[in-house]
């Protein structure tokens with residue numbers, strides 16, 4: 126029973142991170158009709174920036190304050206970077222899937238190379254925010270994991286509010302619904318697409334920031350996560366917000382329960398086979414519409 | 418007109434490379450020629466699937482399937498080079514048929530993502546497979562000693578033939594069917610094209626060629642490891658296509674040659690090589706959306722128009 | 730039923746529902762061999778939907794389609810095309826980036842593999858359609874009239890038994906209309922092609938068709954010879970009277 130609870134909490138925590146990350150990816154796709162491969166690098170870079178700053182930026186402050194401050198500066202850096210990438214690059218490829226993807230692959234190479242050169246290609250760690258564990262139904266749960274899961278769920282809630290309850294969100298959804306009509310709006314579309322891109326990128330960054338105190342921070346972690354996110358958006362349907370949420374928790378559950386009973390790589394391979402079979406039956410994903 | 422000249426240039430380059438490889442088999446530049454040939458084949462292969470409108474990031478997996486098939490068969494059973502190449506091609510084609518049957522129902526972003534996942538899964542599978550040497554890979558792909566002087570020339574000749582075969586198919590009625598599917602799938606269906614089957618066929622043809630190239634790559638380095646076949650292979654292949662231009666079959670070859678030569682020069686840059694490639698891809702996408710051959714064609718057309726106007 | 734008296738095609742109570750909208754409702758009709766059958770009705774009546782049902786692009790919600798005695802309701806599009814059921818598209822009916830020759834080549838190649846015979850078939854198609862002058866033009870660069878004719882050429886390349894034309898004469902001037910009608914008549918006379926045509930140009934439809942079906946709100950309102958249709962009060966009320 127306690128194992129089950131632990132695995133469940135694990136699912137919740139991993140799933141919450143997946144949700145944030147893949148919602149960002151799917152949102153950017155919905156608004157810009159392109160897949161930003163550098164999404165994973167945004168995630169990794171934020172985590173690296175936080176791990177690097179902690180213990181150095183405000184060495185005498187408590188950990189949580191250090192964390193908050195480094196998180197904020199890292200997010201700021203990422204937003205500035207996103208604006209530059211959008212203005213000089215991605216905005217030229219709106220609606221052009223293949224060119225946009227290849228351009229973002231170029232970005233990935235640049236960023237990976239530069240991150241390696243500047244920060245080194247070795248693992249980093251951020252100190253834990255809170256110590257200890259909580260006991261629920263006989264299972265011990267790391268307080269830290271629970272905290273991260275809760276923060277990620279709050280961030281997800283914020284995004285859902287933004288997308289479904291605000292004017293900006295409504296405009297973004299309108300674009301995602303009818304890309305061609307949106308394109309005709311010219312400048313207004315380009316500005317809205319920028320907002321969509323910034324929101325999407327910041328979700329990757331927030332996910333990266335939340336993961337930083339939980340695990341060893343590696344420059345390659347963005348690449349690993351983005352492959353999972355690809356599976357998630359295929360299962361959930363590209364551009365679908367509910368699809369991304371459901372699929373994220375599905376994959377997270379398969380991983381945390383699967384890796385307890387079998388090997389994690391076996392699970393990942395199994396998920397791929399499952400997705401391939403799904404595509405034979407439903408080429409547009411579990412919850413998606415046909416997108417071309 | 419311009420493209421006819423590019424075809425001739427291709428044949429001349431191949432002839433010169435083969436001659437050079439035969440004349441000075443041990444020279445360092447022979448290695449460069451081999452790398453460029455592999456790169457060109459990768460570019461031509463990934464572009465071939467672009468004829469039906471898809472970006473196949475799984476190209477790297479088919480390259481790896483070729484490399485590993487050849488490595489396993491030569492080291493475990495002592496099969497000769499030629500047999501290993503054929504087996505690699507068959508393995509690549511078979512896997513492509515199964516993978517394509519499942520995934521070619523999707524298109525655009527979905528296919529791109531699932532093919533990317535396939536590339537990663539292939540790498541993971543290899544790492545997990547003890548009989549393929551796990552992370553260490555397989556070492557020991559050699560051609561027989563008496564054959565060694567002809568090896569480089571043979572590789573160039575075989576791969577150049579395969580690249581030409583791809584171009585011939587592209588110009589055949591089958592190739593036009595590929596393009597018709599990309600242009601407007603509904604019309605292709607309405608004139609009796611079994612779109613799924615033809616799309617899978619396109620993937621299979623490309624993958625056979627890519628797998629043979631992968632086998633050659635194993636014989637060139639004598640070693641295959643999971644890290645030789647990451648999705649970066651596909652990224653580079655796309656870079657060759659985008660830089661050279663995707664409209665004409667010689668585009669990726671040009672891109673491959675230029676970037677391979679640049680890489681030789683950049684080896685001294687060490688880790689910044691990756692940054693350089695990334696920058697080339699990103700900048701080329703912005704400045705040369707049609708690639709070099711596309712830009713050249715536009716220039717030729719423009720000049721022709723100008724001369725016509727000045728004359729008339 | 731012996732093959733000669735059996736209709737070439739029959740729609741038996743076909744119905745198509747899109748969510749709450751019933752685009753085609755319980756429609757039945759037959760097409761005899763060698764007939765030119767018109768299908769008319771106001772915009773949104775469901776004509777293109779019927780084409781999509783016949784050619785396999787949509788699946789019937791209810792009912793079935795029968796071609797040469799065989800139930801073809803669930804055949805894939807490409808198989809229908811190969812057994813002789815071809816259609817044109819109301820919109821975007823060409824492979825725009827390809828030359829006229831390549832458009833026809835792609836359409837012919839599924840039916841004739843032998844290159845020499847294929848070449849012969851293609852020249853025949855090109856001759857009938859009068860596209861000889863523009864063979865190496867990119868389809869998107871053709872004038873509108875040629876584009877519409879090319880879309881007929883594409884559908885006709887497989888020498889279908891039943892050719893379904895969706896508004897083939899839209900945007901034609903008077904001379905072009907006459908030319909287009911002439912081509913369609915020749916397809917029947919020289920190749921025994923059966924034709925189902927949707928067209929808004931009433932004069933053209935009345936002069937071309939042997940029989941006309943009138944569709945309204947997805948339902949078959951009536952059918953008959955051009956004279957009968959023109960004089961049917963219900964049809965005039967629903968369609969002919971209101972337009973023009």
Ligand SMILES: Nc1ncnc2c1ncn2[C@@H]1O[C@H](COP(=O)(O)OP(=O)(O)O)[C@@H](O)[C@H]1O
Nearest residue numbers: 747750752770771772773774775776777778779
């Ligand atoms: N794929 C579809 N999804 C939803 N509604 C459709 C679809 N295709 C057609 N319709 C609807 O079916 C009705 C008939 O359309 P259509 O067959 O195109 O009419 P027509 O060709 O007679 O002008 C219209 O109301 C149209 O909006």
Ligand SMILES: [Mg+2]
Nearest residue numbers: 776777778819
């Ligand atoms: Mg219509």
